[in-house]
Amino acid sequence: MAEKPSDDRVTVSVVVPMYNDSRTIDLCLASVHAQSMPAHEVIVVDDASTDTSAASAARHPCLLVRADANGGPGASRNLGVRHATGEVIFFLDADVTMHPDAIRNAVRLLRGDEGYGAVFGVPDKEPLFAEGLVGQYRILQYHYWRKSAEGLVSGGFYALGAVTREAFDRAGWFNPALRQTEEIDHAERLSRSYPMLLTSQVRGRLSDESRMVPILRKAFRRSRLRVPFYLRRGRAMQGMETGGRAAAAVLAASTLLSVPAAVLFPPLALLTAALLGGFVASDLGQYVFVRRERGWGFVVFFTAAHLLMNTAVVAGLATGLLEWLLRPRFRSLYEEVVP
Template sequence: MSDPLVSVVVPMYNDRPTIDLCLRSVREQTYPRIEVIVVDDASTDGCAEIAAGHPVELVRVRENGGPGASRNEGVRRSRGEIVFFLDADLTMHPEAVAQAVALFEENPTYGAVFGIPDKEPLFEEGPVGQYRILQYHYWRKSAEGLVSGGFYALGAVRRSAFMEAGWFNTALRQTEEIDHAERLAARWPMLLTSRIRGRLSDENRMRPLLRKAFVRSRLRVPFYFDRGRAMQGMETGGRAVASALGGLAVAALPFGPLHPAAFAVSLAALTGSVLADLGQYRFVLRERGLLFGAFFTGAQALVNTAVVAGLAAGLAQYAASARFRRMYEPRGSLA
């Protein structure tokens, strides 16, 4: 293909702190043929007014429908042979779109190419935000290559591949990406690559981060049962062991005052959790040193606990609810 039109679709919901930088990064792309569609998902913080100041097609919906519905609407409004999804809390490097087009030209069989955010955050972050950005970067960087999971916050999809896979399931609010990517990967290879880069502003408070980890883990249970496997790439056996041991380390800790052996169990479990995903901790030590490495280890243990608790809750709900078991089954039009 020769300079195909690329449609950049930006789903937006209450992203006032980042939307201006996000859209500036789109304007600074080196690739010449781009259209931009911003879908405002009933925001209440004035971010739509900021987006309107950029050369974009701004679509404003009346009721919040979630990121899947916003991405669907952006695709409907787009004309490009390639759709580049960019979340409003991200910026992309100037060559990101050009790299996506080049990857499709080099590999005509690819249906999607997803990018990897930098290890540096979009803004200066507190310790929780720094933890999240480093963890997010490392897990994706270590999974670079062919994947079955979708990273639609920063990535491009051939329109033909998207239409074959079908629309995002708007009934799914936290796991619409893994559902869509599984359908897409069944037909087309998908690549996770550091040739497409950006910068991310992510959650910087622990309580919302733990809530998100719990909910997403719970909602993945019927997905795993339906597919019979984890997602290719980031979800490795070592990380499953690390999550289980991290959860055990936190769960055993409160029993220490009752029985000293609980402290030994907690320490042994935490050590095993670190060893099971050792590359991640080496990376953090190289980047930020020992003191932050200790904080990172504790934060990861808490997140692992939330993941394990979410899986346990999901298993209980799976056993009790037929509706929950069928949540990934198509129901008529997904759009």
């Protein structure tokens, strides 16, 4: 049997979709060029930014590709892949930096006997920048959910993940019509032919939203758009979507809905407390982790923020289900022909 060439001979194309990321793009690209295994090429796709992102990216060794109009992450990644020549495509969002061994570890895993088509990374529990309370909540929650789901997954995390070109070509392009859920759609197609791994051997650090309203808006929108995907697929995604977290979402909405009744009729406060206790117990390890990292005071804030986010998720699912019943086009959202 012919011996495999060394990992260092594998060509890796790093594709960075970018839209108004002037705050982070320098750090992002610096982390790419600090890799222990250098990338074959770095392709930055400027998705019609209106800030100085493109000028900042142009100061780094990379191919800067400019989109004619803003098309969203899926369209940007497609455009980057069209210019890529590597055997492995490493997707990295412009607000994420990767650890120096990220490319090397990803290539090693992709070339192993397991036959992975994609490996996705786990973000650090520390943010890229100092954050306020909301930013800290988001980063800790993001880290814990991915860390606790390490192993085989069916959902994709393309903000920090590597895919073999062979697997990408077989799965097909990202659907540019899906502005918020293009990742789950693409990963679903990829997972039909290849196992996918979520692993902390590929690590990075990210900067996320630091205001509560945009986080809630995004949670609502994404959960709404996932309804036709879930109903078409017939099952939850392997990895982060556990039964306990599904129960937590329902308990969160029930807790907040019970508060007005408890104010009007104080004995019902016991029901509110019971619902809140069930909400925390449904994902208890998360709160143990947060207490260990930030202490009891932050656990209180984290719990309140997580209640709001889960309630937004339930509201999005309810809205999506109503749309699925009333709008045929919404039901066929994931059946669009991908260009």
